[in-house]
Amino acid sequence: AQTVTQSQPEMSVQEAETVTLSCTYDTSESDYYLFWYKQPPSRQMILVIRQEAYKQQNATENRFSVNFQKAAKSFSLKISDSQLGDAAMYFCALYNTDKLIFGTGTRLQVFP
Amino acid sequence: GAGVSQSPSNKVTEKGKDVELRCDPISGHTALYWYRQSLGQGLEFLIYFQGNSAPDKSGLPSDRFSAERTGGSVSTLTIQRTQQEDSAVYLCASSLNFRGMNTEAFFGQGTRLTVV
Numbered sequence: 227a228q229t230v231t232q233s234q235p236e237m238s239v240q241e242a243e244t245v246t247l248s249c250t251y252d253t254s255e256s257d258y259y260l261f262w263y264k265q266p267p268s269r270q271m272i273l274v275i276r277q278e279a280y281k282q283q284n285a286t287e288n289r290f291s292v293n294f295q296k297a298a299k300s301f302s303l304k305i306s307d308s309q310l311g312d313a314a315m316y317f318c319a320l321y322n323t324d325k326l327i328f329g330t331g332t333r334l335q336v337f338p
Numbered sequence: 339g340a341g342v343s344q345s346p347s348n349k350v351t352e353k354g355k356d357v358e359l360r361c362d363p364i365s366g367h368t369a370l371y372w373y374r375q376s377l378g379q380g381l382e383f384l385i386y387f388q389g390n391s392a393p394d395k396s397g398l399p400s401d402r403f404s405a406e407r408t409g410g411s412v413s414t415l416t417i418q419r420t421q422q423e424d425s426a427v428y429l430c431a432s433s434l435n436f437r438g439m440n441t442e443a444f445f446g447q448g449t450r451l452t453v454v
Binding site: 271276317325329 | 371373379380381383386394427429431442443444445447448
């Protein structure tokens with residue numbers, strides 16, 4: 227069975243600092259995709275970043291980057307130069323075997 | 339439309355009543371998902387439609403829950419004889435494909451269901 231685990235229910239960071247959100251997953255498939263989604267108070271889920279499992283290079287999108295450790299089944303999200311607008315729930319998700327499975331989320335607070 | 343549209347955005351219903359939640363996916367998207375998000379919790383997978391294939395209903399919590407997708411487009415999630423524990427936000431998502439690069443799921447804004 228596929229599982230996604232986010233062990234940090236809440237995190238906080240000072241504006242302009244860097245924060246890392248953790249995610250581990252389990253799957254028996256070799257071909258899969260990993261995602262980080264952001265959910266602000268508006269409830270709208272927004273894709274932050276995507277990683278294909280067959281790619282060794284870590285994905286990067288502006289201030290957002292991932293540390294993908296395939297052997298360890300770890301997929302952490304690093305947010306650099308944090309901004310007040312980054313405050314939200316962040317969900318890690320695993321896609322394979324036609325199903326998109328989410329972790330329980332990490333609430334990120336950003337302090338000025 | 340430009341994005342995934344869900345209606346209604348909020349629904350209050352009495353315990354025991356039936357409710358229907360609607361999802362209009364992005365035009366051309368073959369995959370459609372329903373999730374349930376209880377207050378402060380993660381997304382619980384309910385059901386998945388892919389093209390004309392039989393849906394994956396493995397996440398439906400009870401036989402009071404059902405969903406259909408007509409013409410490969412609009413989907414309706416029906417909850418019969420609602421219970422208070424059904425209160426949650428119901429999110430719908432669609433994606434272009436289920437293989438390859440186009441696996442990004444686009445979400446609607448959800449329907450907040452409150453059972454009183």
